[in-house]
Amino acid sequence: MNQPPEHPLSTTPSHAAHNAAPYRSINFAEKFGLFQDQWRQKVLAQMNDYQFKLARLQGDFIWHEHAETDETFVVLEGQLRIDFQDGHVLVSAGEMYVVPKGVMHKPFAEQEVKLLLIEPCGTVNTGNAGGSRTVSSDEWI
Amino acid sequence: MNQPPEHPLSTTPSHAAHNAAPYRSINFAEKFGLFQDQWRQKVLAQMNDYQFKLARLQGDFIWHEHAETDETFVVLEGQLRIDFQDGHVLVSAGEMYVVPKGVMHKPFAEQEVKLLLIEPCGTVNTGNAGGSRTVSSDEWI
Structure with missing residues (x-):
């Protein structure tokens, strides 16, 4: 896969002038059609120094925390459960949740x-846990 | 509206221990039910120093740019058109677009x-334009 440019999914006006269809939105369903593997998030877009990633999850992940950052989950299809040390939250399609930095959590999904x-x-x-479930954090799609 | 706590829509484990239903996802449809006004975005959640906002738009906005930051639009319902000086992008439900910083743009929607x-x-x-269409950037819902 090519190295993404600074703004891989948008174009500058000067570029646009030379291209018949230069401005393209990012379609989630179309992008999900490009990969089937679970637990391997793919980068879709970048906003400043933040990234938007798509993921398919099913089953149990590992307990971990992100010491330096909050993490946002927006569910597009299905239902995600995020376990905390003293409870959990269910996040369904059309919902989001922000896990605060430093909070131990474990994503889980019965169905994909x-x-x-x-x-x-x-x-x-x-996060802090490492191990065999760690994947590249910079695989673009 | 009360001043939001640092993580208004999630709770820390210590808080959770004292609350029967402490972890709640944020439901977009439920939040849209709380306001009808167009062009007045409402803050839903915060991730580090970024905010997630809901907005209802219809008609034409003004030309502006954000000199210091990219801006991300995720369409949940309907279709948004973002005009640029030399073209436009259509962003429909299930799609997103990142407007790079410093790029003049004008949102438009025929239907809400x-x-x-x-x-x-x-x-x-x-952004840089100011004027009567400017609204508070920190109105929580």
């Missing part, structure tokens, strides 16, 4: 859930 | 469109 994640560039999916 | 906006705290809706 499709998510939009928003977090700073370089945020690692397993 | 419902949006999720993501941008840094303090971002003013009219």
Whole structure:
């Protein structure tokens, strides 16, 4: 996959002038059609030093925290459960949740859930925990 | 409206222990039911120093740019057109677009469109343009 330009999914006006269809929105369903693997988030877009990522999750993840950042989950399809040490939240399609930095959590989905994640560039999916479930935080789609 | 706490829509585990239903997702449809006014975005949630805002737009906005930040539009219902000086992009429900910083743009919607906006705290809706269409950038819902 090519290295993304600074604003890979939008174009500058000067670029636009040379291209018949230069401005394209990002369609979530179309992008989900490009990958089937679960637990491997794909970067869709960047806003300043934050990234928008799509993910398919099913089953249990590992307990982890992000010491330096909040993390936002927007559910596009299905239902996500985020377990905390003393409870959980259910997040369904059309809903979002922000996990505060430093809070231990574990995502879970009984059936596959499709998510939009928003977090700073370089945020690692397993946070402080590391291990075999860690994937690249910069795989663009 | 009360001043929002640091993480108004999530709770810390210590808080959670004293509350029967402490963890609540944010439901977009429920929040849209709380306001009908167009062009007055409402803050839903905060992630670090970024905010998630809901907005209802219809008709024409004004030309403006944000000199210091990109701005993200996620369309939840309807269709948004963002005009640029040399073209436009159509963003429909299930799609998003990131307007790069410093790019002049003008949102437009023929029918009411419902949006999720993501941008840094303090971002003013009219950017550099100011004027009568400017609204508070920190009205929580």
